[in-house]
Amino acid sequence: MAARRLGVIMNGVTGRMGKNQHLVRSIMAIREEGGVPLSDGSFVQPDPLLVGRNPEKVESLAREVGLEDWTTDLGSALANTAYPVYFDAQVTPLRADAVRAALEAGKHVYCEKPLAQDLDTALDLARMAAKLEVKSGVVQDKLFLPGLVKLRALIDSGFLGRILSVKGDFGYWVFEGHDQEPQRPSWNYRREDGGGIILDMFPHWHYVLSGLFGRIDSLVCTGATHIEERVDENGRGYAATADDAAYATFRLADGVIAQMNSSWCTRVDRDDLLTLQVDGTDGSAVAGLRGCKIQTAKETPRATWNPDLPNSLDFHSGWTEVPDSLNYENGFKVQWTSFISHVVEDAPFPWDLLQAARGMQLVDLALKSWRDGCWVRVEELEL
Numbered sequence: 512m513a514a515r516r517l518g519v520i521m522n523g524v525t526g527r528m529g530k531n532q533h534l535v536r537s538i539m540a541i542r543e544e545g546g547v548p549l550s551d552g553s554f555v556q557p558d559p560l561l562v563g564r565n566p567e568k569v570e571s572l573a574r575e576v577g578l579e580d581w582t583t584d585l586g587s588a589l590a591n592t593a594y595p596v597y598f599d600a601q602v603t604p605l606r607a608d609a610v611r612a613a614l615e616a617g618k619h620v621y622c623e624k625p626l627a628q629d630l631d632t633a634l635d636l637a638r639m640a641a642k643l644e645v646k647s648g649v650v651q652d653k654l655f656l657p658g659l660v661k662l663r664a665l666i667d668s669g670f671l672g673r674i675l676s677v678k679g680d681f682g683y684w685v686f687e688g689h690d691q692e693p694q695r696p697s698w699n700y701r702r703e704d705g706g707g708i709i710l711d712m713f714p715h716w717h718y719v720l721s722g723l724f725g726r727i728d729s730l731v732c733t734g735a736t737h738i739e740e741r742v743d744e745n746g747r748g749y750a751a752t753a754d755d756a757a758y759a760t761f762r763l764a765d766g767v768i769a770q771m772n773s774s775w776c777t778r779v780d781r782d783d784l785l786t787l788q789v790d791g792t793d794g795s796a797v798a799g800l801r802g803c804k805i806q807t808a809k810e811t812p813r814a815t816w817n818p819d820l821p822n823s824l825d826f827h828s829g830w831t832e833v834p835d836s837l838n839y840e841n842g843f844k845v846q847w848t849s850f851i852s853h854v855v856e857d858a859p860f861p862w863d864l865l866q867a868a869r870g871m872q873l874v875d876l877a878l879k880s881w882r883d884g885c886w887v888r889v890e891e892l893e894l
């Protein structure tokens with residue numbers, strides 16, 4: 512049976528995320544496999560139309576991946592009915608207006624996080640999508656990391672007993688640009704350009720915490736701009752105006768306390784760039800990006816505090832690695848596959864623009880907590 516075609520406008524695909532995760536490892540990979548399988552045994556093949564500001568860059572990307580269709584004119588792409596889906600991975604400040612234009616053109620919309628730079632705009636877009644009855648989605652890639660998939664299975668199996676606390680550590684040293692090239696774009700460090708680690712990471716912490724451990728009830732957060740001067744892609748120094756670290760504590764509705772450290776100014780002494788330690792009455796788990804290790808109540812070493820003697824326990828050896836049990840695919844591709852099935856045959860897809868707005872709500876509240884120096888409640892957000 513020949514695969515049917517689904518036209519997808521892809522905007523912002525010359526960037527890091529747009530190119531690597533969304534175009535190459537998701538859409539092109541799906542195309543190579545013959546498309547997304549549907550429930551009737553047939554396939555749907557995504558057909559991308561690349562959109563970008565710089566014609567040389569977009570054309571050269573199209574050529575590199577073996578595609579023919581590209582444009583610098585978003586308006587004409589949105590007017591083209593052969594492409595019913597709009598995807599956006601542009602820099603954050605450009606997303607809300609482009610998503611609004613796509614919704615007005617009647618497109619189904621899938622996009623990177625954060626959906627906007629403030630809650631009101633995000634909620635407005637979520638309401639618009641619901642009113643227009645188009646399909647919508649936002650990237651929630653961390654849920655599909657093998658380490659977090661293993662952690663979820665442990666939680667669901669009851670292995671941890673009653674969960675007490677979560678300790679999340681995210682980050683690494685992002686070079687300032689003086690001696691070594693920075694590994695992230697400079698706009699990430701300028702608030703006026705949509706930068707800031709709270710805006711970048713708290714949408715993730717929203718779906719990770721609420722998805723794995725339940726509703727977030729309240730939070731307290733302090734941010735910081737630890738490094739005040741950096742060097743950009745063109746070798747020019749600039750003032751870092753956005754937060755490059757955030758230290759937050761969350762109280763969840765079921766009593767779990769979660770702490771999340773997010774920092775681009777920390778040197779890594781842990782197994783991965785993101786680790787989540789979950790302590791429960793019956794056992795503990797430490798999840799990384801791919802791995803997850805566990806310790807049962809029985810295996811827990813009997814630690815006693817005595818700084819006068821050298822430590823006699825090897826704490827690291829008391830953990831067991833959870834074996835791989837699935838063929839873990841790229842999380843962005845998994846979510847694209849579900850979104851395409853959602854568009855074509857209405858398969859369930861829980862990560863819509865309302866979910867994106869909930870992520871923005873957490874950003875807004877973390878910034879408020881930092882500004883006011885107090886705990887803030889997270890009210891349940893509905894359309």
Ligand SMILES: NC(=O)c1ccc[n+]([C@@H]2O[C@H](COP(=O)([O-])OP(=O)(O)OC[C@H]3O[C@@H](n4cnc5c(N)ncnc54)[C@H](O)[C@@H]3O)[C@@H](O)[C@H]2O)c1
Pocket residue numbers: 522523524525526527528529563564600601602603605623624625650652696698711
């Ligand atoms: N899901 C995730 O884990 C994850 C990770 C990193 C970034 N992101 C999100 O993806 C989006 C893109 O981030 P990125 O790291 O790929 O950024 P990037 O700077 O590498 O790419 C940005 C894209 O937007 C385009 N663009 C349009 N106007 C621009 C401008 N004025 N300045 C610079 N670029 C401009 C660029 O050409 C490029 O295609 C952001 O919204 C970011 O929050 C998500």
